[in-house]
Amino acid sequence: GAGVSQSPSNKVTEKGKDVELRCDPISGHTALYWYRQSLGQGLEFLIYFQGNSAPDKSGLPSDRFSAERTGGSVSTLTIQRTQQEDSAVYLCASSLRVDQETQYFGPGTRLLVL
């Protein structure tokens, strides 16, 4: 079956521009998670959704970062006024429920801010 998909796979943008990253979770999965992985760094939790609500936004690094999820499915991570330190791979994962132990990860979006 289809796994988690993310688009675009690669994004190059100029400093100061806004970007939108999209995640399509596995069909029927109610929980959705965003992580990022900077070059040479580990994976860093950003935010998770249960349905359309985001109980935990603690990992968002600044108010330039926001995320939404509509219809309990697709999620968009938006970065406003991008900075060079935002360059990273942004990974999305989904699980059947928040209390379900296995998170299934997508291939990620590789963001480069020039």
Next chain:
Amino acid sequence: DAKTTQPPSMDCAEGRAANLPCNHSTISGNEYVYWYRQIHSQGPQYIIHGLKNNETNEMASLIITEDRKSSTLILPHATLRDTAVYYCIVSPRYGNKLVFGAGTILRVKS
């Protein structure tokens, strides 16, 4: 901060068992041990998890010490495709947020 300690890298001969250790001396009673791996340029992949009993699935076995302060992931017959970064994570069953450390780079060599 990650609550686990793993060796930065390990080598294993193809066809041999790969034993990856993890220390989690501050693990709480409600926390599980999870293992994920990340093959180059891919998203992480779930391998196995356990609470206190040893676990086995089609990918690997997980051995947790009686005091739960450490564990070992065993890949019984490593192949070149098992070359990856392996992450040991402790998290509550309903914790939803995975906290990744640096992991162990496993290199399987022919």
